Amino acid sequence: MLELKHIHKFYNPGTINEMCLFSDFSLSVQKGDFVSIIGSNGSGKTSLLNIICGSIPVDDGQVFMNGKDITNEKEYKRYRHIGRVFQNPALGTCPSMTILENMSIADNKAGSFNLRRGTDKKRIDYYRELLSQLDLGLENKLYTKVGSLSGGQRQAMALLMSTMTPVEFLILDEHTAALDPKTADLIMELTDKIVREKHLTTIMVTHNLRYAVEYGSRLLMMHQGGTVLDVSGKEKENVRIEDLLEQFNQISIECGN
Amino acid sequence: MDMLLSTLEQGLIYGIMALGVYITYKILDFPDLTVDGSFPLGAALAAVLVTKGVNPYLTLLAAFAGGVLAGICTGLIHVKLKVRDLLSGIIMMTALYTINLKIAGKANVPLFTKDTIFDNSLLDGFVPEALAPYVTLAIILIITLIAKYLLDAYLKTRSGYLLRAVGDNDTLVTCLAKDHGLVKIVGLAIANGLVALGGAVYAHEERFFDISMGTGTMVIGLASVIIGTNLFKNFTVIRATSSVLIGSVIYKGCVAIAIACGLDSSSMKLITAVLFLIILVISMDRKRKVKTHA
Numbered sequence: 001m002l003e004l005k006h007i008h009k010f011y012n013p014g015t016i017n018e019m020c021l022f023s024d025f026s027l028s029v030q031k032g033d034f035v036s037i038i039g040s041n042g043s044g045k046t047s048l049l050n051i052i053c054g055s056i057p058v059d060d061g062q063v064f065m066n067g068k069d070i071t072n073e074k075e076y077k078r079y080r081h082i083g084r085v086f087q088n089p090a091l092g093t094c095p096s097m098t099i100l101e102n103m104s105i106a107d108n109k110a111g112s113f114n115l116r117r118g119t120d121k122k123r124i125d126y127y128r129e130l131l132s133q134l135d136l137g138l139e140n141k142l143y144t145k146v147g148s149l150s151g152g153q154r155q156a157m158a159l160l161m162s163t164m165t166p167v168e169f170l171i172l173d174e175h176t177a178a179l180d181p182k183t184a185d186l187i188m189e190l191t192d193k194i195v196r197e198k199h200l201t202t203i204m205v206t207h208n209l210r211y212a213v214e215y216g217s218r219l220l221m222m223h224q225g226g227t228v229l230d231v232s233g234k235e236k237e238n239v240r241i242e243d244l245l246e247q248f249n250q251i252s253i254e255c256g257n
Numbered sequence: 258m259d260m261l262l263s264t265l266e267q268g269l270i271y272g273i274m275a276l277g278v279y280i281t282y283k284i285l286d287f288p289d290l291t292v293d294g295s296f297p298l299g300a301a302l303a304a305v306l307v308t309k310g311v312n313p314y315l316t317l318l319a320a321f322a323g324g325v326l327a328g329i330c331t332g333l334i335h336v337k338l339k340v341r342d343l344l345s346g347i348i349m350m351t352a353l354y355t356i357n358l359k360i361a362g363k364a365n366v367p368l369f370t371k372d373t374i375f376d377n378s379l380l381d382g383f384v385p386e387a388l389a390p391y392v393t394l395a396i397i398l399i400i401t402l403i404a405k406y407l408l409d410a411y412l413k414t415r416s417g418y419l420l421r422a423v424g425d426n427d428t429l430v431t432c433l434a435k436d437h438g439l440v441k442i443v444g445l446a447i448a449n450g451l452v453a454l455g456g457a458v459y460a461h462e463e464r465f466f467d468i469s470m471g472t473g474t475m476v477i478g479l480a481s482v483i484i485g486t487n488l489f490k491n492f493t494v495i496r497a498t499s500s501v502l503i504g505s506v507i508y509k510g511c512v513a514i515a516i517a518c519g520l521d522s523s524s525m526k527l528i529t530a531v532l533f534l535i536i537l538v539i540s541m542d543r544k545r546k547v548k549t550h551a
Binding site for chain 1 (some may be wrong): 411413414415416417418419421422425426428429430431432433434435436437
């Protein structure tokens with residue numbers, strides 16, 4: 001379970017460009033939820049994810065993970081429980097290392113990085129099996145450098161790598177935005193499969209309204225640091241893309257766009 | 258023949274140092290100027306310990322440890338105090354100048370009458386007279402290869418994987434729940450340890466320590482790394498570490514040729530700089546890795 005309580009976040013505090021993004025923002029995500037977040041640019045979606053992961057500090061308020069206050073916990077420590085996939089496929093993998101080496105470091109996340117051999121030979125078959133689920137033929141390219149793979153292939157690997165070890169939370173930051181529509185669909189299906197199989201509590205930011213409607217158990221629409229729509233369960237199943245578009249238009253009119 | 262021998266010797270000694278530069282420049286993507294200070298640091302430690310009568314081979318270990326400490330300091334300045342990478346190195350390099358002077362006690366320490374790793378009673382015992390001219394090269398080769406194989410082995414460990422990952426993509430390291438700052442510090446420590454080891458072997462071979470011997474080390478190291486990695490980039494069989502060593506020998510060869518062509522040795526640093534510039538322009542290895550996030 002993930003909770004944000006009374007979060008305040010300013011950008012450029014104390015300067016003429018001061019901007020208040022979150023003012024008394026609260027959000028609670030239940031265990032097993034798959035939350036899709038949509039919203040216009042600058043509405044605070046990515047900042048929200050960054051606050052949860054500790055990539056940016058908050059000015060006031062608290063972040064709780066499973067009831068424990070993690071507001072002051074370092075970013076890297078939080079990732080013990082969190083897997084994260086970024087919009088940029090390059091951020092989820094190491095380009096100068098081979099596929100096998102990338103799988104190995106991801107597999108080591110739970111353990112310690114000591115002087116034991118980097119790649120456990122006994123695990124290679126397991127890595128092959130995982131990669132073959134992707135249907136991208138990567139299982140036959142174990143010794144290829146990841147830098148020579150396409151964006152879609154890298155993103156698929158990034159998704160696989162971020163969920164290889166037992167994590168509780170999966171944070172997806174527009175992870176299909178940089179991909180072509182077909183690959184995006186593939187990655188999205190894969191995401192859904194992994195989330196279901198591993199029972200991950202997931203927060204996904206997306207600009208694709210169809211994904212937001214089709215996938216997930218809860219839908220949030222954000223605007224200027226607040227939620228303007230929050231539906232889940234039966235109510236969410238009845239949401240149509242047209243409704244969301246209409247809501248988007250209303251927001252835009254308010255803003256004078 | 259003499260020239261070939263001394264080129265090989267010098268090339269391999271600087272090769273040890275270049276292995277360190279390879280870690281910072283190629284793996285960590287960190288322009289570490291500490292090496293200009295940690296190379297003479299190793300030499301100073303070796304020289305002083307040898308004059309104190311310590312076993313010459315042990316001085317190599319002490320030099321390595323000294324370099325590790327210097328690397329850790331640079332790392333701490335960069336990671337904990339958040340000083341930019343280039344500046345952290347410059348600060349440490351400047352500080353090390355004084356520290357080296359304090360360690361050595363004076364600006365120049367000669368070792369002409371002392372036992373060194375190349376010339377001691379132990380070696381005299383079992384090396385036949387005929388092979389004597391090659392002893393130095395053989396010992397340098399052994400030390401260099403040990404350093405290379407240990408580094409190769411380290412880079413294949415879990416910790417080594419993480420080191421390679423951090424230069425590539427430190428976001429991923431953070432997402433693996435590891436402190437990427439710490440990994441950088443480890444990398445800098447090993448790199449400067451190797452550089453100081455190179456400095457120590459150099460002091461043994463030249464039989465002196467001089468406070469100014471570190472100037473330009475960074476440039477020599479970079480030139481070796483760039484020559485090596487560019488020359489052999491299409492050969493997957495040759496490990497990067499081997500190509501760095503070969504690059505170092507080639508570089509020393511170029512310098513030797515320049516001197517043989519009539520340039521006098523007082524213009525050494527100018528030759529060093531111009532050669533480096535030529536190599537840089539030819540290889541065009543100037544495109545930076547894209548840093549995609551703040």
